[in-house]
Amino acid sequence: MNTGASVDGRPRLLEVDALDVHLGTPRRHILKGVGLAVAAGETVGLVGESGSGKSTLAKTLVGVHRPTSGSIHFDGRDCLRAGSRDRARLRREIQYIPQDPYSSLDPRRTVGETIAEALDPRRARVSRHRRRILELLELVRIDGSSLDRRPSEFSGGQRQRIAIARALAVEPSLIVADEITSALDLSTQAEVLNLLADLKRSIGLTLIFVSHDLAVVRSISDSVLVLLHGEVVESGSAREIFDTPTAPYTRMLIDSAPGGPGFSLD
């Protein structure tokens, strides 16, 4: 991956260097010297087999896990040394969307209440934020008349779009999407991927997209990071990684993906 002060001429938004994470009892070394750079407006795909450390990296970026060493800089700020005010700001600027919209949306809250809460936790009244809530729902193509419905009344893809609207409510600079299409059928997956591609064009969304599904990653990413046993084995532009992989592990992943060897979405 690019190691200069910018990525393809664009300034870096996120810069991760030599990240080590230990988890569990006894402590296990999960992430080993991971480095990553994300430019504003870029989509970075994070791939690797189950257990390679993708979710651990995603969660470390949003402050769920504390690394044992290494650094995370966001928009020039040192995330690991941030004071409480900066940490609160970072929690808004970097939004995490988990795989399972069933568990991440409160079943008792209506869609309107869910988004109002994200917009303004202290005064989360739908009437107060109605116009903005409707704008956000329009952005993710959920009908405004759904405001008073609860998550159980939506399909998996719709719930995931509501989770995206909630993440967008705070106008984050970066969204970390952790296997958000994995539980969806193919047409619903395509719906969510198209939405993300549109948001990238319309609002310049910057995205880290975690997935074990190489076809999905290929369809959406500008650059790709391949993890194996918590280490980066290869990184670069999506085209380079998929067309001319250098690491044997990346080759193996591509060859064993549905449609591989040399699978293609085109």
Ligand SMILES: Nc1ncnc2c1ncn2[C@@H]1O[C@H](COP(=O)(O)OP(=O)(O)OP(=O)(O)O)[C@@H](O)[C@H]1O
């Ligand atoms: N909280 C935790 N405590 C201890 N070990 C953990 C914890 N979270 C993850 N691990 C371990 O870290 C390793 C990497 O897990 P992680 O969930 O990051 O992988 P992944 O690539 O996202 O896999 P998957 O696609 O199956 O979710 C696994 O061996 C897992 O058991």
